[in-house]
Amino acid sequence: MGCIFSREAADQGDIRDTIQAREIDKRIAQQSTAEKKVQKLLLLGAGESGKSTIFKQIKVLFQTGFDDSEKKNYTSVVHANAYQSIKILLDGLQEFSESEQEKYTLLPENKAIGEKLTEIGNRTQQPPLTEELAQQIEALWKDPAIQASYLRANELQLPDCASHFLNDIHRLAQPDYVPSKEDVLYARVRTMGIVETEFSPVGETKKRGELYRLFDVGGQRNERRKWIHLFDGVTAVIFCAALSEYDQTLFEDESSNRMIETKELFEWVLKEPTFEKTSFLLFLNKFDIFEQKINKVPLNTCEWFKDYKPLTSGQAEVENAYGYVKTKFEELYNESTPPDQRLDRVFKVYKTTALDENLIKRTFRLVDEVLVRQRLMDAKML
Amino acid sequence: MAMADRLRLLLQAAPVLSSSGSFSSSSSSSTACYKEGGCISDYVAVALTALVSLMIFGGSVLLVLRRTVPEIKAKQVPLLLIQSIGSIVWLTSLLMTRNMFKLSHRNSFWESCYLWQLWLEGPFGFGLLISCHIARAFRLYYVFVGRRLPPIRSTFLVPLLLVLWILLSTALQAVQPFRSINECSARWYIWVVIGSMHLFYALVLILCTWAIRNIRFEFNEFTELVTGVSICLIFLVLWIIMNIVKQLAAGGGRLLGVVARFVLVFLGNVIVSCLFWIPVTRPLLAHMLHHPVLGAGRSNLNYDHSMGEALGVPNSGLLVPPAAHISLDEPLESLLQHKRFRLSFLSFAESRIAGETVHFWDEVRELSKLSLTQQDRRVYMADHIIQKYIVNGSQCEINISAQMRLEILSTNDLADPNLFKRAAEEAVHMMQTNLLKEYWQSSYFQELKNQIEMDMEYSAQLERMNIRDIPLRVIRNRDYELPTDNPFERSQASSVPSSGPLDPQGVNLGSRTNGNSTSKSLDFKNIPPWESKAHESQSAYGNRLSKIRVNMDGSASSQSRHLSNRNRLGYLISQRSPSPPHHITPGLDSYSDDENNNKAKDPNIITRPASR
Numbered sequence: 001m002g003c004i005f006s007r008e009a010a011d012q013g014d015i016r017d018t019i020q021a022r023e024i025d026k027r028i029a030q031q032s033t034a035e036k037k038v039q040k041l042l043l044l045g046a047g048e049s050g051k052s053t054i055f056k057q058i059k060v061l062f063q064t065g066f067d068d069s070e071k072k073n074y075t076s077v078v079h080a081n082a083y084q085s086i087k088i089l090l091d092g093l094q095e096f097s098e099s100e101q102e103k104y105t106l107l108p109e110n111k112a113i114g115e116k117l118t119e120i121g122n123r124t125q126q127p128p129l130t131e132e133l134a135q136q137i138e139a140l141w142k143d144p145a146i147q148a149s150y151l152r153a154n155e156l157q158l159p160d161c162a163s164h165f166l167n168d169i170h171r172l173a174q175p176d177y178v179p180s181k182e183d184v185l186y187a188r189v190r191t192m193g194i195v196e197t198e199f200s201p202v203g204e205t206k207k208r209g210e211l212y213r214l215f216d217v218g219g220q221r222n223e224r225r226k227w228i229h230l231f232d233g234v235t236a237v238i239f240c241a242a243l244s245e246y247d248q249t250l251f252e253d254e255s256s257n258r259m260i261e262t263k264e265l266f267e268w269v270l271k272e273p274t275f276e277k278t279s280f281l282l283f284l285n286k287f288d289i290f291e292q293k294i295n296k297v298p299l300n301t302c303e304w305f306k307d308y309k310p311l312t313s314g315q316a317e318v319e320n321a322y323g324y325v326k327t328k329f330e331e332l333y334n335e336s337t338p339p340d341q342r343l344d345r346v347f348k349v350y351k352t353t354a355l356d357e358n359l360i361k362r363t364f365r366l367v368d369e370v371l372v373r374q375r376l377m378d379a380k381m382l
Numbered sequence: 383m384a385m386a387d388r389l390r391l392l393l394q395a396a397p398v399l400s401s402s403g404s405f406s407s408s409s410s411s412s413t414a415c416y417k418e419g420g421c422i423s424d425y426v427a428v429a430l431t432a433l434v435s436l437m438i439f440g441g442s443v444l445l446v447l448r449r450t451v452p453e454i455k456a457k458q459v460p461l462l463l464i465q466s467i468g469s470i471v472w473l474t475s476l477l478m479t480r481n482m483f484k485l486s487h488r489n490s491f492w493e494s495c496y497l498w499q500l501w502l503e504g505p506f507g508f509g510l511l512i513s514c515h516i517a518r519a520f521r522l523y524y525v526f527v528g529r530r531l532p533p534i535r536s537t538f539l540v541p542l543l544l545v546l547w548i549l550l551s552t553a554l555q556a557v558q559p560f561r562s563i564n565e566c567s568a569r570w571y572i573w574v575v576i577g578s579m580h581l582f583y584a585l586v587l588i589l590c591t592w593a594i595r596n597i598r599f600e601f602n603e604f605t606e607l608v609t610g611v612s613i614c615l616i617f618l619v620l621w622i623i624m625n626i627v628k629q630l631a632a633g634g635g636r637l638l639g640v641v642a643r644f645v646l647v648f649l650g651n652v653i654v655s656c657l658f659w660i661p662v663t664r665p666l667l668a669h670m671l672h673h674p675v676l677g678a679g680r681s682n683l684n685y686d687h688s689m690g691e692a693l694g695v696p697n698s699g700l701l702v703p704p705a706a707h708i709s710l711d712e713p714l715e716s717l718l719q720h721k722r723f724r725l726s727f728l729s730f731a732e733s734r735i736a737g738e739t740v741h742f743w744d745e746v747r748e749l750s751k752l753s754l755t756q757q758d759r760r761v762y763m764a765d766h767i768i769q770k771y772i773v774n775g776s777q778c779e780i781n782i783s784a785q786m787r788l789e790i791l792s793t794n795d796l797a798d799p800n801l802f803k804r805a806a807e808e809a810v811h812m813m814q815t816n817l818l819k820e821y822w823q824s825s826y827f828q829e830l831k832n833q834i835e836m837d838m839e840y841s842a843q844l845e846r847m848n849i850r851d852i853p854l855r856v857i858r859n860r861d862y863e864l865p866t867d868n869p870f871e872r873s874q875a876s877s878v879p880s881s882g883p884l885d886p887q888g889v890n891l892g893s894r895t896n897g898n899s900t901s902k903s904l905d906f907k908n909i910p911p912w913e914s915k916a917h918e919s920q921s922a923y924g925n926r927l928s929k930i931r932v933n934m935d936g937s938a939s940s941q942s943r944h945l946s947n948r949n950r951l952g953y954l955i956s957q958r959s960p961s962p963p964h965h966i967t968p969g970l971d972s973y974s975d976d977e978n979n980n981k982a983k984d985p986n987i988i989t990r991p992a993s994r
Contacts (some may be wrong), residue, residue, distance in 0.1 A: 077815060124807040125713060157783060192781055192816045193736025222779035226735045253774075254784045 044242035047219035050285040053354035085162035087121025134173035244289035247303035270336035452692035453665035468510025477504035519590035690748035
């Protein structure tokens, strides 16, 4: 580099070059430390919005996945979900039969089974699912009263995995049953406290990318008090909102609508001062259930969506309704964010079904791009 | 002096039988001081009031600082605070309405008799004072006699109770009974009305106290209420007598008037002091006397004990069966019965910010230890659990469904042994599904295993040295019961050994693992220093110290390791071999060295994040 200069100038040039070289080295070092810095991601959302399912998907997609012994650990959870589901439906019968006696009464041959399963569902240590029990559960599940109760499941606190497990109860009762990956994702456990994991999304060239530290939390009201421990230095908040919950009530307060609760929670999280520069990624989750529900239960049963007018029906209607909900959330974002802040932080909405591995993988690719871009923008600004 | 003339004229015109009395043209010193205040007795009265008010204020501050102590919490601190405000207001109004001050701006609002006599002395002074007691009696009645939760919170009940008096004051204000805005003189029937209001409230208090007469209260609320009521009554009777005497001796009444108002203020101070201090003296003193320096810093003897301890729940379940008999394949519920396991599991849960469920389960367990005959204690404990864990927005609210919460809150029997059964089962279920698997892989479990192994090793060494009886340790472990005559079992079942018999540091160390110490501290509030670096050196398995982190990518490999560890411990436990495992060197010296290291790095009490 210093060939063309004169000797004296060459010395100076050398010095200049060394300084320049040092500057470049320093900037490279800064960049690589910035790259090695762990990005903090939070999974927030109301109860049963799909946060823990996303957390499990991360394990499946970017970590070692679930091996057989871990899957076996979920057997008791799956069985417990099955028992709980049928018990909740039976309790629902009690409630509903007060108004409409005939429709919600079990067939005489199923009454004894009903009592037995209610009692089992109440225990902490539940018996293993035998073939006999599976038959009885199946008999109940096929009972017209239970099916009628299932149609009003939105008034009960029935987990979304109920039909998946109850339809398949014989498979679950096999003596050598090991939950499939799907079963593990469907299994419902109410998260308590804070769980953490680290992962690195694998890039296109199979090179490991950014290092993310992901935190999963409980969504019920008492759990939200614990979120405050996590609010510092967050790169991005993945806010999960279940699309299908617009006609359901809260687990912890049966007088509040779930969608309204999600709306208020989203507002609260957006206005949190520590999140001024945090990216917000809204996962509008449970799209599969939403698809099924939208044609049966109109969207305007929810207070927030009351000025929605269905235009068509079928698949076009689904897209229409989804577009409307997305617009409502975007409006909410704009209301809760002062205009000058809207430039600072990124807000993206994604349509997700947390159970769908490929969809989540693609979504995370997009998320990764967004976050990398954001981080480089921040780095340049620094 | 022009004002005095004006007043004289006014008062001469009216056949008044009030505290201002009749006038004579001669302004003797007693007249002057009687009319305008400034007698020596007045100064004394003011000083006394100021002193009493300050003491009450100081007492309130102390109460607020110590409001988590169960004995003080049972007195309902918010009510006590309202009561102290009412007391101070009442005392001041007693002063202001008796013409004790030589006031220059007699027409200002702040010296208005309406303000002081009608409002501040009535509803917001005496009324507030008595209403607090009525509210307390009401709550006690509901909880202990009715065994249900009261429909209204006590602090909301107080304004309701005052409504009646406020209505009366409004009515009187409209009638304008006082001659002038600054002279507290009115017709005698106005005074009768006001006096009867005082009496009415006192009567309501008597009724409420009488309703709870049969309950035996743990924290002496009934005796205190009775004392308060009787003092009130005595005061009121004396007040009436005083007023009557004053009216009767109207002629030579000046000196009597001065004396009367001093006695009134004095009595007011006495009653207020008694009402405030009688309930809180004992618990506050008991609490403060145990601190080496009053309130300054935290001592090793931790007096923030739990409700269970305050109610005398027996602190058993630790040593019987001894730690060596823990089989790790038991279901979680029976594992949690062992104190060491419970403490270790609790620390793990708190590192995952999920500790409230374990605390709840533990307090329900303590409740179940209270026998069914001790109904009042059960009610206290149940009420405490509900206020702390169940009520919406409570400090340690647990994650249960709305239905379960409603069931508990709308119960008809707070002493029901099955009140929290379903919630406790749900808590166990949540602990099993959320925490248990990661607990086995955590450093907390490693530490527990190490402790158990060290215990076994130590007791094996003692056996080899033929040391059978360790009476000093028995002295320290007050709750220890000698299960058998087998010296091996006995020594094994005792605490982690410490360097000296009555070394206070040793006490602390002992309290780390089994919680027994000379102080009656509740163990699970002392976080054992699992987080300290000391145990890293001791841990023979060399696990990574990640407290919150659940490394899912590493779990597959550590799973097999953890299984073999469990089996290993099972082997150790079942064999109970006296020969030491290879990694712990024999000999007492090296052992006590390790243990000294441990002590040296033992941090002081760590404050927990936010589960309070």
